[in-house]
Amino acid sequence: MPRPPTTQQFVLDELRRAILSRELAPNQPIRQDSVAHELGVSRVPLREALKTLEAEGQVVYRPHRGYTVAELSLADLLEVYRLRELLETEASLVSATKADERDSATVRAELRAVAEAAANGDLVEMIAANRRFHFAILEPADMPWLMRMVRTLWDTTDAYRAVYYNAPANRSRVLEEHEAIVRAFEARDGAELAGLLQQHREHAVAALRATLADTANG
Amino acid sequence: MPRPPTTQQFVLDELRRAILSRELAPNQPIRQDSVAHELGVSRVPLREALKTLEAEGQVVYRPHRGYTVAELSLADLLEVYRLRELLETEASLVSATKADERDSATVRAELRAVAEAAANGDLVEMIAANRRFHFAILEPADMPWLMRMVRTLWDTTDAYRAVYYNAPANRSRVLEEHEAIVRAFEARDGAELAGLLQQHREHAVAALRATLADTANG
DNA sequence: CGACGTAAGGTTGGATCCAATATACAGTCG
DNA sequence: CGACTGTATATTGGATCCAACCTTACGTCG
Numbered sequence: 001m002p003r004p005p006t007t008q009q010f011v012l013d014e015l016r017r018a019i020l021s022r023e024l025a026p027n028q029p030i031r032q033d034s035v036a037h038e039l040g041v042s043r044v045p046l047r048e049a050l051k052t053l054e055a056e057g058q059v060v061y062r063p064h065r066g067y068t069v070a071e072l073s074l075a076d077l078l079e080v081y082r083l084r085e086l087l088e089t090e091a092s093l094v095s096a097t098k099a100d101e102r103d104s105a106t107v108r109a110e111l112r113a114v115a116e117a118a119a120n121g122d123l124v125e126m127i128a129a130n131r132r133f134h135f136a137i138l139e140p141a142d143m144p145w146l147m148r149m150v151r152t153l154w155d156t157t158d159a160y161r162a163v164y165y166n167a168p169a170n171r172s173r174v175l176e177e178h179e180a181i182v183r184a185f186e187a188r189d190g191a192e193l194a195g196l197l198q199q200h201r202e203h204a205v206a207a208l209r210a211t212l213a214d215t216a217n218g
Numbered sequence: 219m220p221r222p223p224t225t226q227q228f229v230l231d232e233l234r235r236a237i238l239s240r241e242l243a244p245n246q247p248i249r250q251d252s253v254a255h256e257l258g259v260s261r262v263p264l265r266e267a268l269k270t271l272e273a274e275g276q277v278v279y280r281p282h283r284g285y286t287v288a289e290l291s292l293a294d295l296l297e298v299y300r301l302r303e304l305l306e307t308e309a310s311l312v313s314a315t316k317a318d319e320r321d322s323a324t325v326r327a328e329l330r331a332v333a334e335a336a337a338n339g340d341l342v343e344m345i346a347a348n349r350r351f352h353f354a355i356l357e358p359a360d361m362p363w364l365m366r367m368v369r370t371l372w373d374t375t376d377a378y379r380a381v382y383y384n385a386p387a388n389r390s391r392v393l394e395e396h397e398a399i400v401r402a403f404e405a406r407d408g409a410e411l412a413g414l415l416q417q418h419r420e421h422a423v424a425a426l427r428a429t430l431a432d433t434a435n436g
Numbered sequence: 437c438g439a440c441g442t443a444a445g446g447t448t449g450g451a452t453c454c455a456a457t458a459t460a461c462a463g464t465c466g
Numbered sequence: 467c468g469a470c471t472g473t474a475t476a477t478t479g480g481a482t483c484c485a486a487c488c489t490t491a492c493g494t495c496g
Binding site: 224225226259260261262263266281282283 | 479480481482486487488489
């Protein structure tokens with residue numbers, strides 16, 4: 001596996017992974033010295049990577065007090081999904097009017113990638129492919145500012161997505177829903193597409209609500 | 219004027235100001251050494267500030283090639299306003315259902331601040347007060363993720379706002395529209411509020427379109 | 437005369453070192 | 467006994483220095 005071109009990009013990837021896997025727990029202060037040593041790099045690229053994560057809302061920064069991993073409350077989670085609803089609905093409507101055959105082929109390829117990863121039981125790859133699948137649907141809208149925001153919103157909830165995909169029932173429902181979504185996309189039916197994506201998200205939210213309630217009790 | 223607590227915050231403010239005033243022109247490479255010397259600081263806090271601006275889309279970064287000021291095309295401008303429409307409409311609707319008397323007082327105070335700055339011919343203060351006015355309207359919605367995104371969208375178009383406010387006719391229309399907006403806010407009429415804000419934005423877009431067309435020709 | 441390779445200079449990327457601030461603990465005073 | 471203050475330590479913030487990469491100009495070859 002080739003290391004990214006710059007160290008700070010490598011550090012950024014590692015930090016995202018660590019936050020996702022709870023290796024760095026929410027509210028935990030990030031000791032720059034220890035993390036830098038752990039990754040075998042200096043503090044400078046680490047600090048630049050943390051600045052990026054701060055702008056994305058993944059960590060919070062207090063001057064002279066350092067960075068801590070952001071805690072995502074239930075309210076935050078609901079807000080993030082509401083914002084995804086607003087932005088992705090817009091993007092899918094526009095995308096349906098602009099997409100061509102090449103876009104359909106890309107989406108269909110990603111659909112297969114998700115299904116394949118699911119069949120192989122490769123959760124990490126399934127999450128990555130799922131992301132590519134959804135972004136491939138929105139990409140034809142050609143709205144770079146929107147895409148940037150949607151990407152940030154996805155990043156913040158990556159940790160929860162891992163939990164969601166852990167349950168086999170959730171995984172199979174995801175695959176079924178993806179099939180319907182692709183059909184709407186290929187039919188260029190924006191309203192249908194937006195509606196299906198909305199249901200897709202609502203199912204995830206419902207499941208996550210239940211999980212969070214469980215965690216809070218247990 | 220007290221300097222901010224950290225140097226990087228100071229640098230961030232200075233960079234925003236420089237980009238806004240076209241002191242740093244779009245597509246112009248940002249030579250870290252010269253800018254750092256100009257501000258009397260080292261390159262480290264400058265680089266951290268640039269990372270923040272990169273995440274906001276104000277500058278673009280190419281590894282080993284450095285940062286350049288982002289160019290905002292007409293398509294970008296229209297997209298940014300479309301996204302503001304989506305997000306601010308949502309926020310204003312929620313805000314109308316949650317706001318209390320204290321919020322009304324805050325909004326009204328900012329309304330006066332804008333009018334006062336306009337009367338004094340203080341454009342910089344007018345822009346700042348206008349921003350506070352609009353955010354005070356959205357704040358009661360209590361949606362921090364949305365506010366963060368809206369803030370970013372405002373930041374990217376600050377340069378254009380300065381142009382817009384330069385025309386006296388635009389300024390007086392802004393003040394009139396603000397009056398109506400406050401009335402809807404105090405009446406807790408979400409639909410009316412959202413509609414008025416939308417018109418408010420559309421007027422700005424129309425004026426900016428005309429300005430950009432002029433600039434392109436001249 | 438044009439195109440490619442190469443070398444030199446300049447700019448960014450990263451590491452180390454020093455200064456400034458916050459935190460924690462101990463000692464003292466009310 | 468509790469609260470405050472002063473000090474020591476750990477951690478972050480910033481400056482300087484070195485390495486890696488990109489760019490550009492020059493020379494050479496086709």
